[in-house]
Amino acid sequence: MIAPGTYEELRNELATRHKDLSKRLKQIAEYALDNPNDMALETVSGIAERATVQPSSLIRFAKAFGYSGFSEMQRVFRTHLVESGANYKERIRSFGRDDETSEYTRNIVLDDFVDGGIAALDNLREVVDPDKFEAAIKYLREADVIYLAAQRRSFPVASYLAYAFAQLDKRCVLIDGNGGMFFEQGRSIRKGDALLAISFKSYSPEVVQLVKETRENNIPVVSISDGVLSPLTQNSDVCLEVEDIEVHAFRSLAATMTLALTLVVALGRQLQE
Amino acid sequence: MIAPGTYEELRNELATRHKDLSKRLKQIAEYALDNPNDMALETVSGIAERATVQPSSLIRFAKAFGYSGFSEMQRVFRTHLVESGANYKERIRSFGRDDETSEYTRNIVLDDFVDGGIAALDNLREVVDPDKFEAAIKYLREADVIYLAAQRRSFPVASYLAYAFAQLDKRCVLIDGNGGMFFEQGRSIRKGDALLAISFKSYSPEVVQLVKETRENNIPVVSISDGVLSPLTQNSDVCLEVEDIEVHAFRSLAATMTLALTLVVALGRQLQE
DNA sequence: CTCTGTGTGGAATTTTTATTCCATTTTTGC
DNA sequence: GCAAAAATGGAATAAAAATTCCACACAGAG
DSSP states (O other), rough: OOOOSSSHHHHHHHHHHHSSSOHHHHHHHHHHHHHHHHHSSHHHHHHHHHHHHHHHHHHHHHHHTOOOSOOOHHHHHHHHHHHHSHHHHHHHHHHHOOOSOOHHHHHHHHHHHHHHHHHHHHHHHOOHHHHHHHHHHHHHOSSSSHHHHHGGHHHHHHHHHHHHHHTOOOEEEEEEGGGOHHHHHTTTTTOOEEEEOOOOSSOOOOHHHHHHHHTOOOOOTTEESSSTTTTHHHSSSSSEEEEOEEEETTTHHHHHHHHHHHHHHHHHHHHHE | OOOOOOOOHOOOOOOOHHSSSOOOHHHHHHHHOOOHHHHHHHOOOHHHHHSSSSSSHHHHHHTTTSSSSHHHHHHHHHHHHHHHHHHHHHHHHTTTTTOOOOOHHHHHHHHHHHHHHHHHHHHHHHOOOHHHHHHHHHHHHHHEEEEEEEEEGGHHHHHHHHHHOOOOTTTEEEEGGGGGGGGHTTTTTTTTTTEEEEEEEOOOHHHHHHHHHHHHHHEEEEEESSSSSSSHHHHSEEEOOOOOEEETTEEOOHHHHHHHHHHHHHHHHHHOO
């Protein structure tokens, strides 16, 4: 007897064997299919109570399907809960075992990054708050000149935005830190302009400082960063959250780039009107 | 002290109080925000291990936020896990409906780009030829200095690669055309180096010309471009094809960025050996 | 440099939870 | 309708998990 390792397999097994089960086990099977979340999260006695069976029946049930005990079966339900839920990070964690032959590896790598990128984009759809997005656009639309600040890994995003804004005939300044003049470039910002800053952990100190200074001068700051702990979030008028997934210790920019593009297009539409 | 009853409240609380927390509690706050699923499903000691803290710190953490113990706090994460899953399914169901209200429309834009990005990534998986990929890596690995050439929309990709190569201690020169010296920078390439050029239609004449010149000098040229008709394909030793999909007349860089990242990681592995 | 108080690691303890076992009940085959 | 087998309930036990507690480390004040 081999125990089903995935929720789908278990479901199948439950369906096919349902009619041959004893009264109590039938009852449990039905409950499990109706309330997979309970199966994933509740304790044996909790489920027993809700399903009006004895705790011991639940253990018998698990054993009848080949598991060593209830806990082992519960893992299947838990995994399913995580994977079916939008929460993408766990999904990512489950791949990326990469101790294969190099023949294999090269494709594995590309596949991993592609999967990671897709998961990041899926996630982007969920976490972007439409109100914040709208607010960000408003600041950018009203700005006379948009200043773009980003360093290191995030710099390409700013560079892309600079190109795209130029296409829209939206004036902008890309603070590239050329000649070590990051702050000199940044401080030429003035009333009527807006700063768009992009940085992820570990946050570029220059960008963080520039954001703070700009905010203190009552100039609007829009930022793109990761999560609520980011120092950008705390010092910006509006912060859009993105999280690009880390695969093999490298982070792609797929989601961030897509967000940037969306920002540009949305802004472009409003400018046309 | 009143404990946050929902995930969002807790998240907020974590964010605002993060800076005042002690070292360990900070560490836990970060872990919790990054791995909410673990917080929902794992045991105290399991989480403690993954977050490299002591079990007792987790209990202290929960109490610091007003809960009676870890278990009470865990309920918040569990509820969130279940509910976020439900929302996700809801979203999928309501997908593809686009009956106006600008309220709705702005999301449509993001959704479109996300879908476009996903499609582009899926496509990337298919069209990348492993042999060409391998060959590209070989040229780059053997190069003394990698020269990066790209203009306009593709420039951010080169900029990203420059950053990533530097991280790998691989020498490279980013031809950025600063001061109008595109060709001057490009012509400093010499035997033993390699050129990595990125351009899509309509192809940047400068990049195309540089590729041709470099090839004529018997220096290896690797390119990233779109399709067999690209003048880069014809004048490169190896050309990797990508096609980022056009949505609302704008092209994202999601797929190209992902390819670039993969290139970097694959190269990085070989350099380590 | 020493004292004081907060923060931390880790073992000990308590509580909760899973599992086993067996007496009792229900089904099944004759 | 009567054994024999299977299934069930529920208390007893074992296992695992959460929580407490205390000795020690460390940072900041004097």
